Amino acid sequence: MDFHKAPHTYTGEVYLNVMDLDRSVRFYKEIIGFNVLEETANRVVLTADGKTPLLVIEQPDNVTPKEPRRTGLYHFALLLPERADLGNIIKHFVANNVAIGASDHKVSEALYLSDPDGNGIEIYTDREPSEWNWENGEVAMSTDPLDGESVIAESAGQTWNGLPAETIMGHVHLHVANLGETETFYKALGFELACRYPGALFMSTGKYHHHLGLNVWNGEGAQSPSINSVGLKQYTLIFPDDTVLNEAINNIKAKVEATDNGFITEDPSGNRMFLRVG
Secondary structure (H helix, E strand, C coil): CCCCCCCCCEEEEEEEECCCHHHHHHHHHHHHCCEEEEECCCEEEEECCCCCEEEEEECCCCCECCCCCECEEEEEEEECCCHHHHHHHHHHHHHCCCCCEEEECCCEEEEEEECCCCCEEEEEEECCHHHCCEECCEECCCCECCCHHHHHHHCCCCCCCCCCCCCEEEEEEEECCCHHHHHHHHHHCCCEEEEEECCEEEEECCCCCCCEEEECCCCCCCECCCCCECEEEEEEEEECCHHHHHHHHHHCCCCCEEECCEEEEECCCCCEEEEEEC
């Protein structure tokens, strides 16, 4: 079952501000395994398949370091196609002395790390949807230790060769200022609540475990970061067709700006997003 294609609404490319573009490009190529799709003096577009942008990193003029306890990015999450791919990248991280966290979430198995600027990254694989446990409209998720040995065993005899071409942006997890306002806004965009967690909501379309994570772990009422600070510039939501997109735009009580190929808006916490049709 593909939760990242029509008729679903799902996450696309993420745009980050960074302090040092060259340093970030090295990290995202050598450690994460992206390829460069486009490159200018202050902006690089990264891809896994050589054609689809997944991450756009920019070094703004007068960039400032990541600000603590703000809204914005908690992590972006790269979904790998196979469990063996997760095993391969664990071996690669170990060989390069990369510090990682790891969790079994029941619906998925995940690794966590940060880029050189402290931007959060999750790399994960999903369990089969038939193994997810839904009860009263919510999916069961937890944070259990990952059986890393089992994951690595899945990749026996394989070597890491960068991100697989089928890697996609599985979900985006944001710091927000208020869960109630946030839930109302994303429901207006067409998302449904998939799971409540202490201080967090997980929302999706089509009964995915989550396309969006939304938390107040940086504090209720957290302020938006400065426009030139390191962190999330914007992220993308991809809609199945113009009808669904236009209905979502009409439903939200927010300023919406039209662009050549989509729309720009912000959630109530100031997290900026690009809305477009897939």
